[in-house]
Amino acid sequence: GDSVTQMEGPVTLSEEAFLTINCTYTATGYPSLFWYVQYPGEGLQLLLKATKADDKGSNKGFEATYRKETTSFHLEKGSVQVSDSAVYFCALSDLSGAGSYQLTFGKGTKLSVIP
Amino acid sequence: DGGITQSPKYLFRKEGQNVTLSCEQNLNHDAMYWYRQDPGQGLRLIYYSQIVNDFQKGDIAEGYSVSREKKESFPLTVTSAQKNPTAFYLCASSELDRTNYGYTFGSGTRLTVV
Numbered sequence: 001g002d003s004v005t006q007m008e009g010p011v012t013l014s015e016e017a018f019l020t021i022n023c024t025y026t027a028t029g030y031p032s033l034f035w036y037v038q039y040p041g042e043g044l045q046l047l048l049k050a051t052k053a054d055d056k057g058s059n060k061g062f063e064a065t066y067r068k069e070t071t072s073f074h075l076e077k078g079s080v081q082v083s084d085s086a087v088y089f090c091a092l093s094d095l096s097g098a099g100s101y102q103l104t105f106g107k108g109t110k111l112s113v114i115p
Numbered sequence: 116d117g118g119i120t121q122s123p124k125y126l127f128r129k130e131g132q133n134v135t136l137s138c139e140q141n142l143n144h145d146a147m148y149w150y151r152q153d154p155g156q157g158l159r160l161i162y163y164s165q166i167v168n169d170f171q172k173g174d175i176a177e178g179y180s181v182s183r184e185k186k187e188s189f190p191l192t193v194t195s196a197q198k199n200p201t202a203f204y205l206c207a208s209s210e211l212d213r214t215n216y217g218y219t220f221g222s223g224t225r226l227t228v229v
Contacts (some may be wrong), residue, residue: 032217034217036217036220041223041225042222042223043119043121043205043220043221043222043223044205044207044218044220045220046217046218046219049217089157089158091217093217102148102160102163103209103217103218105157105158106157107156107157108156108157108158110155
């Protein structure tokens with residue numbers, strides 16, 4: 001079945017540092033890929049998405065590129081801020097599967113940014 | 116503005132009580148979902164529904180029940196059979212025919228057993 005593997009956290013960075021959170025996936029079809037962000041005590045918000053190979057999703061300074069050859073969708077940001085402290089979830093939606101309306105989530109990576 | 120509303124934000128339950136968590140959406144989405152999140156953990160699917168009057172069990176349905184009498188509403192009941200109900204509960208919705216849009220989530224309900 002489909003699965004998503006994220007790097008384990010927590011990740012602690014100083015303000016203005018470069019961020020990478022790794023995400024790899026396995027899917028039977030040709031999935032759409034997502035990053036969600038969860039701030040403390042809140043629900044998940046869609047951060048960015050990509051629907052086909054080589055697409056780059058971007059939002060709020062975050063970027064991720066859909067790499068079919070390496071089955072990866074790593075999240076990057078050039079200069080993190082304290083306000084970026086949150087839990088980040090990678091997810092996929094495989095339109096070819098029987099449960100194609102469902103997202104498969106990774107376990108989440110907690111990011112803490114210190115001043 | 117369209118979105119999902121979960122209520123209450125905080126809920127306290129005594130041992131042996133059933134409690135119901137509300138989830139309402141005005142996005143005209145067909146599918147709705149309930150997830151449980153424990154501290155430092157990922158999301159675990161409890162129940163989901165694609166259409167009114169129909170729903171399916173997720174990975175951890177034991178001790179929970181749902182109904183889908185209206186497209187907009189998908190309440191979750193945590194029954195006394197759920198032995199460890201203290202957790203953060205998230206409701207989500209999505210379209211069925213264009214899932215590359217992902218899910219929209221509510222802001223969650225934190226349930227605590229006292």
